[in-house]
Amino acid sequence: MTQRLRLARLSLVFVFLGMLITGILGPVIARAQEPDFPHALVITVDGIINNVKEGFIARAIDKAEENGAALLIIQLDTPGGLLSSTREIVELLLESPVPIAVFVSPRGARAGSAGTFITAAGNFAVMAPGSNIGAASPISAAGEDLDDTLASKVESDAAALIRSIAQTRGRNQDKLEETVWTAASYSAQEALSDNVVDLIADDLEDLLAKLDGLIAETSIGTVVLETKGLELFQLEKNILEHFLEFISDPNVSFILLTVGGLGIVVELFNPGLIAPGVVGVICLLLTFLALGNLPVNWAGVVFVILAMVLTVLEVVVAGFGILGVGAIVSLVVGGLILFTQFGDVSPTMPSIEVSKWVISSTGGVVSLALVYIVGTAYQSRRQGPPEKTSALAGMQGMVTGELAPRGIVLVGNETWTAISEDDSAISIGEPVEVRSVEGLILTVFRQSDPEK
Template identity: 85%
Template sequence: MAVYVSPKGARAGSAGTFIAAAGNFAVMAPGTNIGAATPISATGEDLEDTLASKVENDAAALIRSIAQTRGRNEDKLEETVRSAASYSAQEALADNVVDLITEDLDDLLAKLDGLTADTSLGMVVLETEGLEIRTIEKNILEHFLEFISDPNVSFILLTVGGLGIVVEMFNPGLVAPGVVGVICLLLAFLALGNLPVNWAGAVFIVLASVLIMLEVVVAGFGILGVGAIVSLMVGGLLLFTQFGDSSPTLPSINVNRWLLSGTGGVVGLALVYVVGLAYQSRKEGPPEKASVLTGMLGRVTGELAPKGIVMVGNETWTAVSEDDSVIRIGEPVEVRSVEGLILTVFRRIDPETQENS
């Protein structure tokens, strides 16, 4: 029935001009404008000559027919298509482009009261005085969807989700990381479905999660960690980056640079700490093992010349012979000392062998 361009500073541009012109009553608030309805491409660029002429003539004919139906100024409305003309609220009212100017919704309802509108059911007299105004608010689900559709939140969900899944894959049975990861990923995909996402960025973020876990598991001494941070930063930058022509109607969407930098910094510090622990562990070895292993018997499984492999207590260890002598596969040895993850062993004479000799 009534199309209201409001509040102050709002505009009915492009398709909004057609919508306003098609209403039974076109109403504007002070400080608003209408017009600039010249057709352009979906990317905001001008159309090619032939196509532009066809589309422009079609749009001009449409808005003239709308103006004729609603009894509005055909020439002025056609100019919004032909020459991208725009009019202020006062100009539009003076040129019969719109019907009314009202200060607010209450003023709108007061001025509409008693007016007659031509509808599909015939002529209808509007009775808007004292009409109950019902405001439609967002429900909890819509607020939640709006929250997770924030580019920064969706980035965090994707990162945490990918990391949780990878942790569960490398450590089956933990359960919690897998559950959290699946939930975060599902929420991330739900959010990304409402955003202009670049899936190459999502792949980079998942790759970063894999590299982080590989760094922890195989101890890449920082190489995999650096790759993880680089992959994470690149993924965050690409996640909502659209290459080529972009739609002029879409706002600029990207992950906050401070959030991206902070996430990269936290991941970097965490990896430095983990790599440091891994290096220290390799250097010192498990302290509780040293006293237990000393004096234990084992057998050579990889020739010591003087370094090789021994089996001690059903565990495989790197070992060196105490006197740098060669100890062949199958010979018994005894652990003299433990330094880090390397055992120092000496050849132990097998009693049975000694008796036979």
């Protein structure tokens, strides 16, 4: 035992030393890797636009300004995202002290919904051949059109934003507004012809060559670009940003919510186990962190947690399938509506949902577990624990869940399902005595009853 304790302590010492060295040397190494020569900073933004992408773009702008980058290039490929994050990113681009080129690439990429706003907000809007831009009209999270009143309200707000961007950057206001009002989309060549974008470029080198000598208006004044032959420096997401992107996946969020809810409920019904509670709290905290990047429907969260409560109740009070069926139904409903939006719907957010495979797989696992538990409980009810039957008869206990006439009692440091002998209600805290045992069900009576 002493040897194991020493090894554990030594391991902790090495872990803390490693963390200390990393904390000290990490920034030094990172700074040593930063370019000290004229360069263009390049970042890749793909997938759903959310708070993580917003933070990444903000960090890139700060890094470009700090290192004296001549240009920031945002390689964009997105179906859309959160309107709040889109607005923040647009503000960052319009107020940037560094010239920014938003490059919809590679070939086949798209700047859908939120991507249209972001592309239009750059100093230079550039597209690769074969890419497309547009379709910023609001739809529901299920992919359906909104009702006329709601659509008009949301569309007007989105149209005002993209109109303001077009006026600021000198782009075709009417064509950009059509992406909102009529969900118009444009190919790279169509967007160039209609002055929706400024350039078409085959790759980054071609982009630098075509930007050379152009003028960009930034927050600190007018800048004439000298980009021909400029060195490119790629800025990657850090570990935290990668982790936040991972847990912000709808499927991962659903699994974390399910595991977290189950862990908390198990701990509440079995105080002192500790491990389920710790795992549950961590998973729920990660879930809420992830849901901040997604258009969550809180009714779905309630359904998922209710499913976990019913699952544990099925195990604890032996509902013989009824509670289990309720748990499965609640889990499936919760998964289906977790990201379904009602009311105001973001015009920049594409349809988001938990995979039907993930919902069915999770529901299947819970169903199999409940079938096994219910089957075991039923078999035990029929056979009963013969070694305890004689021992329990005559033992005294206390009511922990009101008998009306069925409830829960504590006998011999064990929790049992019980019914009162005369079908009378017995309140929590009252002393009782076991009359008989049938399977896993005790028949009890009030200990103070003078007739017994």
